[in-house]
Amino acid sequence: MYYDIIFVGAGLFSATIAHEAAKRGKKCLVIEKRPHIAGNIYTEETENINVHKYGAHIFHTDSKKIWDFVNQFAEFNRYTNCPVANFCGTLYNLPFNMNTFAKIWSDVITPEQAKKRIAEQAAEMKGKTPKNLEEQAISLVGRDIYERLIKGYTEKQWGRECTRLPASIIKRLPVRLTFDNNYFNDKYQGIPIGGYTQIIEKMLSGCEVLLETDFFDEKEKWLNSAEKIVYTGTIDRFFDYSEGELEYRSLKFETETLDCENFQGNAVVNYTDSKTPFTRIIEHKHFEFGTQPKTIITKEYPATWKQGDEPYYAVNDEKNTVLYEKYKTLAAKQNKVIFGGRLGLYRYFDMDDTIDAAWKVSESVL
Secondary structure: OOOOOOOOOEOOHHHHHHHHHOOOOEEEEEOOOOOOOOOHHOOEEEEEEEEEEOOOEEEEOOOHHHHHHHHHHOOEEEOOOOOEEEOOOOOEEEOHHHHHHHHHHOOOHHHHHHHHHHHHHHHHOOOOOOHHHHHHHHHHOEEEHHHHHHHHHHHHHHOHHHHHHHHHOOOOOOOOOOOOOOOOOOOOOEEEEEOOHHHHHHHHHOEEEEEOOOOHHHHHHHHEEEEEEOOOHHHHHHHOOOOOOOOOEEEEEEEEEEOOOOOOOOOOOOOOOOOOOOEEEHHHHHHHOOOOOOOEEEEEEOOOOOOOEEEEEOOOHHHHHHHHHHHHHHOOOOOOOEEHHHOOOOOOOOOHHHHHHHHHHHHHHH
């Protein structure tokens, strides 16, 4: 069988292009090594609760075009992301706002006082150019906020000390001088009622889908079975690690069904101390305002990636950026293969960024 396009990976990037291609009558095949579609936004119903199997995914965008696009596949609720930070048993609101500042500094009541206190603490970096993430964070929000709400979480997330992480990871930090706990500034935000999997299923309507199929088991066969290949796996593996291995961060998930109605009162609670081994607990029912008699929680553990593990985040430090540029050069020489998604482009994407990037590819491919 010969196809117009073969998609390697059944996530949002592939599905967006496949949807546009199928509308134009293109013959498309999607191959996916996992036993399900939807990639990392896959949701699965358990105890009548839609569980985000690969971590919390909140859709948010400033683009009405993108918002209208996803709303044709599912109805979205009015969920607003207001995470809470737990530092050694004390709770703080995120992002950094007047609720946070008043909790950290009992004598800070007004926005002007908060602004002054942050400036006083950030003054230790006055006249200095931040050389690492720690110095960058202190220059933006001061030492108290850094020590309680950034340091431990970040070091767990990236598996190294903040003094060994590039300042570029935290180019800016959200500081709000209002009592607003909404994490995102985007105009549109919500969770699809019934989960994300239905969206990808509808987007892939009209395409042939093969699950539990590893592209690399028959790489040459697939490369010779289509006019174009949209590849969303790790770019270094595609080239057999010829330039060396890129670094990724992985995640381990520990999910429990609890015989109680409400475990933590919020969908996302971050654990920002260094001693707690996980970075956050997700309570899935709160994404859709659930009132089920039981609840399901997931603890999220960052992990060092090795071949065979699921890669989740690119490590965009100087060393890996230089290495990726070599693979990017190799990719540019591929006439048939288009690289996309977080792993194919070795960068972080929000869901709306993923759709936008996929549309740009669609324009050139279709």
